[in-house]
Amino acid sequence: MIKNKILLFFLFFGTMCQAQTSHFLYYKLNGCASKKAILYNVRGESSVGIDTAYLQQSGGFAFSNIEKYPAGMYVVSFNDSVYTEVILNDEDIVLEANIENILMTMEVRKSVENQILFGYWQYAIMIKDSVNKYNLTRQKILQATYGNENKQSLKLYEDINRLNDKLYDFIDEEKKLHPESFAPKLLLSYQIPSYRRYLAGNGNLPYDSEKEYYWNHFLDNVDFSDPRLLNSKVVYVTISDFITNFGGPATTKNYNNIISKVMALANSNEEVYQYCLNLFIKNFDNTIWEDVFVYLIDNYYTNSFNLNESIRKYYVNKSTIIKNLKPGKKAPSIILPDSAGNLVDLYNIKAKAKMIIFYSSDCPHCEEAMPDLKKIYNDYKNSGLEVIGVAIDDEASMWKNNIIKDSLTWISVSDLKGMSSPIVNSYNIWMTPTIYILDKKDIIMSKPKGPAEIQAALLQVLY
CATH class of the missing domain: 2.60.40.10 (Immunoglobulins)
Incomplete structure (x- = not known):
């Protein structure tokens, strides 16, 4: 048999x-x-x-x-x-x-490719086992010496580095033996460049800090001109790790710098460029990082290779909407019926300050926020604050019952079209609650993210 x-x-x-x-x-x-x-x-x-x-x-x-x-x-x-x-x-x-x-x-x-791939993995496991043993021994020595290095601990440190270098050497050797193979390039792409190895090179000057070196060289081992790497996890993992390591503190400037660095490298290949751009858009669309999204669309998406016209219009329109919702811009018009069916026009509401709350009656986060929002309204309504609650609902009974249940005494309006409402698009609503503070001329003053920011904005407008 x-x-x-x-x-x-x-x-x-x-x-x-x-x-x-x-x-x-x-x-x-x-x-x-x-x-x-x-x-x-x-x-x-x-x-x-x-x-x-x-x-x-x-x-x-x-x-x-x-x-x-x-x-x-x-x-x-x-x-x-x-x-x-x-x-x-x-x-x-x-x-x-x-x-x-x-x-x-x-x-x-x-299969030459898989002989290289599995040969590396099997070799890497043996190297890792030895490195772990050396590290354990070294840690015991450092514990005994209260963190002070001695000849034995330094020798172990050198041995660990020597073993790690063997993984780079393995890949380098396979590249020489099989220059046209994909496996060495893929394996190299997963390796983070080594500052220690850089300093050991002839004529290489030290950076002011190790972090500065990695900012400049973290992406060196990924060949962004080779679209074959997209058929793996390596480009996704490398960019994600780059964001994790250099996106902090989380600021628009830091994220924009990361995007600029990656997209400059990706510009060498149309397919890679589009993949990286879409990856960034996916990460920053419908997040608090609206300025990063606008930066992506205005600086990279409109310059990308093969634009789908309908998608291009969608993103360009969204970028324009976000820019028009910045402080200093006039708030988009809202004319919606209240719970009694009477049309309410945002621009006709007379108040020193207006707070628009976009919420949903079945949103747990909105329910959690309501006590604080009601308190703010009660504290400032006699000073000239008016609140307009815009319900992103599609069921009249749910909306009206929620008004009664939560004892909402401010202006409540809804077109009962849910997320299909035109107001969702004009105010770029992707999460609830979303809040805007306006002055008496309906100029956007702030898009606060919590009670403290709401009160700070109201104090500026009302007093």
């Missing part, structure tokens, strides 16, 4: 090899009970199933015609917890491993 299975595999293998223009992936996972394997395409944080293979008599799974997929990192999944990352790049792939320890038992029978 075993001989028959082996014969079946080689018959299959031989048949596949006869096709000069097609490639296959054959994966035998010993001990796996699954009868099905799914091949996933990886792109940043997303993965999409693109092919399915069923268990063959040979005991493995075969995906055919994989040459149709672009080069990159893919995932072969057997169930939610058992999967393997593999590189597809216009070559045949034959893998075998044991389910108890897939990584360390992996044998790459065919």
